[in-house]
Amino acid sequence: MSKKITFDYWQHLYSNRTENMFSSEIRDLLSLSARPDIISFAGGLPEVRALSFQKLERYIKRILKADGDISLQYGGSDGYYPLRTKLIEVMKLEGLDVVEEDIITTTGGQQALDLLAKVFINTGDTIIVESPAYTGALNSFKSYEAKIIEIPVDDNGINILILEERLKELEKKKIQVKFIYLVPNFSNPSGITLSLLRRKKILELAKKYRTIILEDNPYGMLRYEGKSLPTIKELDTKGDNQNVIYLSTLSKLLAPGLRIGWIVAPHPILEKIMLGVQSTILCVSAFTQRIAYEYFSDPSWYENIDRFISIYSRRRDVMIKTLEDTFPKSASWSKPKGGFFIWLKLPEYLNTKEILADAVRNKVAYVPGSGFYADDRGLSEARLAFCTENTERIEKGIKILSRIVKEKIKLYKSFK
Amino acid sequence: MSKKITFDYWQHLYSNRTENMFSSEIRDLLSLSARPDIISFAGGLPEVRALSFQKLERYIKRILKADGDISLQYGGSDGYYPLRTKLIEVMKLEGLDVVEEDIITTTGGQQALDLLAKVFINTGDTIIVESPAYTGALNSFKSYEAKIIEIPVDDNGINILILEERLKELEKKKIQVKFIYLVPNFSNPSGITLSLLRRKKILELAKKYRTIILEDNPYGMLRYEGKSLPTIKELDTKGDNQNVIYLSTLSKLLAPGLRIGWIVAPHPILEKIMLGVQSTILCVSAFTQRIAYEYFSDPSWYENIDRFISIYSRRRDVMIKTLEDTFPKSASWSKPKGGFFIWLKLPEYLNTKEILADAVRNKVAYVPGSGFYADDRGLSEARLAFCTENTERIEKGIKILSRIVKEKIKLYKSFK
Numbered sequence: 001m002s003k004k005i006t007f008d009y010w011q012h013l014y015s016n017r018t019e020n021m022f023s024s025e026i027r028d029l030l031s032l033s034a035r036p037d038i039i040s041f042a043g044g045l046p047e048v049r050a051l052s053f054q055k056l057e058r059y060i061k062r063i064l065k066a067d068g069d070i071s072l073q074y075g076g077s078d079g080y081y082p083l084r085t086k087l088i089e090v091m092k093l094e095g096l097d098v099v100e101e102d103i104i105t106t107t108g109g110q111q112a113l114d115l116l117a118k119v120f121i122n123t124g125d126t127i128i129v130e131s132p133a134y135t136g137a138l139n140s141f142k143s144y145e146a147k148i149i150e151i152p153v154d155d156n157g158i159n160i161l162i163l164e165e166r167l168k169e170l171e172k173k174k175i176q177v178k179f180i181y182l183v184p185n186f187s188n189p190s191g192i193t194l195s196l197l198r199r200k201k202i203l204e205l206a207k208k209y210r211t212i213i214l215e216d217n218p219y220g221m222l223r224y225e226g227k228s229l230p231t232i233k234e235l236d237t238k239g240d241n242q243n244v245i246y247l248s249t250l251s252k253l254l255a256p257g258l259r260i261g262w263i264v265a266p267h268p269i270l271e272k273i274m275l276g277v278q279s280t281i282l283c284v285s286a287f288t289q290r291i292a293y294e295y296f297s298d299p300s301w302y303e304n305i306d307r308f309i310s311i312y313s314r315r316r317d318v319m320i321k322t323l324e325d326t327f328p329k330s331a332s333w334s335k336p337k338g339g340f341f342i343w344l345k346l347p348e349y350l351n352t353k354e355i356l357a358d359a360v361r362n363k364v365a366y367v368p369g370s371g372f373y374a375d376d377r378g379l380s381e382a383r384l385a386f387c388t389e390n391t392e393r394i395e396k397g398i399k400i401l402s403r404i405v406k407e408k409i410k411l412y413k414s415f416k
Numbered sequence: 417m418s419k420k421i422t423f424d425y426w427q428h429l430y431s432n433r434t435e436n437m438f439s440s441e442i443r444d445l446l447s448l449s450a451r452p453d454i455i456s457f458a459g460g461l462p463e464v465r466a467l468s469f470q471k472l473e474r475y476i477k478r479i480l481k482a483d484g485d486i487s488l489q490y491g492g493s494d495g496y497y498p499l500r501t502k503l504i505e506v507m508k509l510e511g512l513d514v515v516e517e518d519i520i521t522t523t524g525g526q527q528a529l530d531l532l533a534k535v536f537i538n539t540g541d542t543i544i545v546e547s548p549a550y551t552g553a554l555n556s557f558k559s560y561e562a563k564i565i566e567i568p569v570d571d572n573g574i575n576i577l578i579l580e581e582r583l584k585e586l587e588k589k590k591i592q593v594k595f596i597y598l599v600p601n602f603s604n605p606s607g608i609t610l611s612l613l614r615r616k617k618i619l620e621l622a623k624k625y626r627t628i629i630l631e632d633n634p635y636g637m638l639r640y641e642g643k644s645l646p647t648i649k650e651l652d653t654k655g656d657n658q659n660v661i662y663l664s665t666l667s668k669l670l671a672p673g674l675r676i677g678w679i680v681a682p683h684p685i686l687e688k689i690m691l692g693v694q695s696t697i698l699c700v701s702a703f704t705q706r707i708a709y710e711y712f713s714d715p716s717w718y719e720n721i722d723r724f725i726s727i728y729s730r731r732r733d734v735m736i737k738t739l740e741d742t743f744p745k746s747a748s749w750s751k752p753k754g755g756f757f758i759w760l761k762l763p764e765y766l767n768t769k770e771i772l773a774d775a776v777r778n779k780v781a782y783v784p785g786s787g788f789y790a791d792d793r794g795l796s797e798a799r800l801a802f803c804t805e806n807t808e809r810i811e812k813g814i815k816i817l818s819r820i821v822k823e824k825i826k827l828y829k830s831f832k
Contacts, residue, residue: 008684009657013594013628015538015560018688048488053480060476064469072464072671107523107675110698118559122431123539139695143534144431178429212429241425255488257702259523268424272434279555280696282526287673288701 016123020142039397041384042365044188044340048255050307052300059294063287075286077277078270079105079262083289086296087262090253094220095234096246102264104273105284109218109249109261113137115276116214116245117144119269120178126170128180130158132343132372132381134188137181137216146178148374155334157194158182160201167209179212179245184232185220186339189372189383193337199232206243213244218252219339221305224313226337233264242266252340253305254295258288312340318391319384319398326402328409333384340387343369345380346405349412352382358404364397432539436558455813457782457800460604460756464671466723468716475710479703491702493693494686495521495678499705502712503678506669510636511650512662518680520689521700525634525665525677529556531692532630532661535685536594537562542586544596546574548759548788548797550604553597553632562594564790571750573610574598576617583625595628595661600648601636602755605788605799609753615648622659629660634668635755637721640729642753649680658682668756669721670711674704728756728803731810735802738811742818744825749800756803759785761796762821765828768798774820780813 063071078084084100091098106112113136121127121144129137131150141148149170151163163180170177180202184194194202206213215232233246242265249261263273277283295301319342323333334343344366346352352368359365369381386394479487494500500516507514522528529552537543537560545553547566557564565586567579579596586593596618600610610618622629631648649662658681665677679689693699711717735758739749750759760782762768768784775781785797802810 010628010682010685012592012626013536014688015534015536015541017538018535018691043490045489049485051484051488053484056484057477057480061473064473068469068472069465072467072673073461074459074667074672107697107701111696114696118431119434120429120431122433125431136695136698139691143692143695176428210428212426251490255703256490257488259697259699259701266426269426272430275434275555276559279552279559280527280530281523281675282552283675285523285673285675285701285704287671287704 017143017145020145038360038363038365039393039400040365040388041386041394041397042367043388044385045388046252046256046340047308047311047387048257050311051255051304055298055300056291056295059291059298063290063294067290071287071290073286075283075289077274077283079103079284080286080289080293083260083293083296084262086293090221090296091248091264094217094228095230096264098264101267102270104263104265104270104277105289106261106263106277107281107284108251108256108259109216109247110136110140111281112247112249112261112263113140113214113216115273115280116179116247116263117141117146118276118280119272120212121146125178126175127178128163128166129374130182130187130190131374132189132369132378133181133374134183134216135367135371138372138374141181142374149177150374153187153190153192155192157184157187157192157198158202160198160205163202164205167205171209177209177211179214180206181214181216182232183216183218185217185229186222186336186341188218188339189341189367189369190343191334191336191339191341192343193229196229199229199235203232203235203243207238207241211243215244215246216248217246218249220248222252222309222312222340223338224309224316245269250292252308253301254292258285258292260284260288260292312387314391315386315389315394316342318394319386322395322398323402326399328402328406330409331405340385342384342386344382344384346382347409348380350380350405350408352380355404355408358408359401362400362404364400366401433559433561436561453779454776455780455809455816456804457780457802457810457813459804460801461804462668462672462756463724463727463803464673466727467671467720471714471716472707472711475707475714479706479710483706487703487706489702491699491705493690493699495519495700496702496705496709499676499709499712500678502709506637506712507664507680510633510644511646512680514680517683518686520679520681520686520693521705522677522679522693523697523700524667524672524675525632525663526552526556527697528663528665528677528679529553529630529632531689531696532595532663532679533557533560533562534692534696535688536628541594542591543594544579544582545790546598546603546606547790548605548785548794549597549790550599550632551783551787554788554790557597558790565593566790569603569606569608571608573600573603573608573614574618576614576621579618580621583621587625593625593627595630596622597630597632598648599632599634601633601645602638602752602757604634604755605757605783605785606759607750607752607755607757608759609645612645615645615651619648619651619659623654623657627659631660631662632664633662634665636664638668638725638728638756639754640725640732661685666708668724669717670708674701674708676700676704676708731802731805731807732758734807734810735800735814738814739818742815744818744822746825747821756801758800758802760798760800762798763825764796766796766821766824768796771820771824775817778816778820780816782817
């Protein structure tokens with residue numbers, strides 16, 4: 001079957017949006033990181049081996065016995081109600097107070113982003129993102145042909161002064177910003193956390209300019225030091241209008257393989273999102289939602305979070321220490337207080353895409369920075385995931401990277 | 417939290433497409449059909465209780481033991497390779513001969529439709545569907561703001577003469593048809609099967625007008641009488657250009673709760689679909705794909721198909737016999753040779769939406785016909801799913817419906 005196609009016969013049939021859909025560098029590299037001989041700082045793969053597979057087996061046994069027929073059947077478009085009750089408990093730990101009717105479950109956090117883009121973005125609509133921003137979010141927003149405005153982050157998160165300036169300019173031009181997309185806690189990819197002051201300020205700005213904040217919080221519960229900050233959603237108490245849509249995922253708290261995320265939004269918006277669920281997937285897997293329900297019904301899930309924190313914080317410590325011990329002074333990196341990622345900045349004359357080829361030859365992978373910008377910036381930057389490899393391999397991998405970077409710097413200077 | 421919203425503050429932020437997204441009548445009614453006291457001919461819920469839950473438990477035990485870490489992790493955007501190998505075996509039974517690289521897995525058949533719409537439809541683009549057509553497909557195409565042209569079906573499927581006429585007209589107006597959507601076997605909702613002659617003719621037309629046929633085949637293996645016909649995909653052998661995209665689902669062969677469907681398409685198209693997967697869900701659940709792989713690795717799955725066929729064909733027989741025995745002569749219905757659905761036509765002065773209210777009061781549910789048209793036709797038609805209820809309840813439910821319909825006819829005539 002699979003005939004060789006020498007030209008693309010279907011060119012006249014594709015939608016315009018396909019021109020804006022680029023393959024995610026993260027996804028392409030996941031194929032590399034799957035090779036056991038590669039030390040992967042590429043994909044943010046959680047340590048699912050820290051889960052008890054025996055317990056999972058027991059949950060599933062119980063499910064098939066108690067209501068296999070329901071969990072193997074189609075489910076409701078708003079998600080499995082008892083799981084939503086459990087998600088309320090999860091969110092309580094983040095300081096949120098919501099009810100089941102405020103929540104809709106999705107096929108992972110990525111579908112939450114896609115559904116929100118579907119509900120808000122017309123071709124050419126303006127949205128704002130922190131910069132660098134999560135590739136998956138950029139991919140989704142691009143596929144809806146949004147005009148993406150990037151506001152740089154510093155050590156305290158998105159730059160509020162620049163944000164306010166841009167919002168003012170846009171208002172003058174009568175351009176409505178559809179939403180502002182943020183990962184306030186230990187952002188993907190920067191690892192940076194938005195300060196409390198800025199959380200308050202950005203909420204004010206959203207209200208003033210009548211726009212929405214998409215608060216994406218996959219890593220909030222994975223904090224390794226310091227005191228947790230209130231979510232922007234929690235701060236949004238003034239007036240009748242809720243300007244924050246909160247989204248998260250079970251990929252980091254349980255397992256990505258179950259593909260469960262969720263959205264908390266005002267009801268009129270949820271209604272539109274639910275129509276989006278119906279037209280895109282009909283419903284989220286009743287079976288994996290049922291498994292997640294069992295998982296969060298077993299109090300041992302709290303201990304699992306502690307276990308995750310203990311594993312990831314050690315990995316972070318080793319990665320930062322090895323960076324400090326071995327990397328040249330001309331490089332810098334973020335020091336995340338939680339989450340999965342460190343953002344690395346090399347001297348501007350270095351290209352992390354080029355270096356990746358060398359790195360992979362030496363059995364180390366990471367994600368070049370350019371994928372986290374809507375344009376082609378970030379060429380000398382890179383995302384390092386410390387969540388996936390054990391401390392020994394992290395130390396080894398960073399040392400290899402350091403050697404390659406030093407060689408590149410030496411080579412550059414010898415030509416100068 | 418959940419504050420009462422008296423007006424929709426977010427009205428200025430919604431995308432235009434939200435105006436085209438209507439709640440699926442099927443989905444809304446699924447909430448009804450879940451009530452055990454209701455005899456439901458509404459949702460096409462397969463008889464998952466015919467599966468061996470013990471075997472499923474064994475498969476999952478094996479999965480968690482052998483490679484729990486991989487099946488709980490993120491997977492590739494093209495789908496779990498070993499499952500695609502199994503899908504090749506499934507499709508062989510339908511006469512198809514493809515390789516793993518021709519296949520991409522999706523989150524149920526619905527996502528296959530959504531991804532294809534994403535890849536092909538710009539706002540205002542023209543597509544063609546058989547009429548009546550599957551609501552889920554209409555919902556998805558509407559959400560991409562397609563202009564939908566409906567070609568009526570008769571006892572042999574979509575009317576080829578009308579189709580050719582419309583294609584000619586559109587070509588004259590220089591309008592490119594992006595694709596023609598069909599369920600050739602035991603269509604949802606009509607139950608009708610496209611004749612071989614028409615399969616050949618429609619393929620010719622697709623080639624002549626340089627368009628694509630979306631061949632949706634969820635029910636092909638559930639044939640209860642007669643000889644199976646080749647898929648349009650199988651007939652598409654002429655020239656280098658493959659004009660058929662084939663899609664199907666495991667919802668009917670295994671279980672909807674796992675949310676697995678798939679697409680077979682030419683490689684340049686598959687590449688774009690894969691980018692769509694990345695931007696919408698990242699990847700299909702590795703866990704449920706792994707379960708499906710185990711299921712199709714156990715030869716007993718062939719026997720399960722036989723069991724499904726035996727169950728559903730008996731239910732079909734009872735529904736048709738009860739319709740014949742009890743329904744008034746002024747009503748007519750399709751006699752499907754397979755699948756899940758019978759299409760009921762009542763006298764034109766009756767309204768199946770209005771009758772539904774009475775039916776539900778009498779503990780019977782079905783789907784009114786209007787949801788299966790892009791406009792508001794089908795008011796006196798209805799879809800009856802015979803797959804869900806046992807034969808006793810089918811007989812009882814149809815008798816109740818018959819009584820209500822007869823009363824309505826009597827009432828109408830008394831006022832005339």
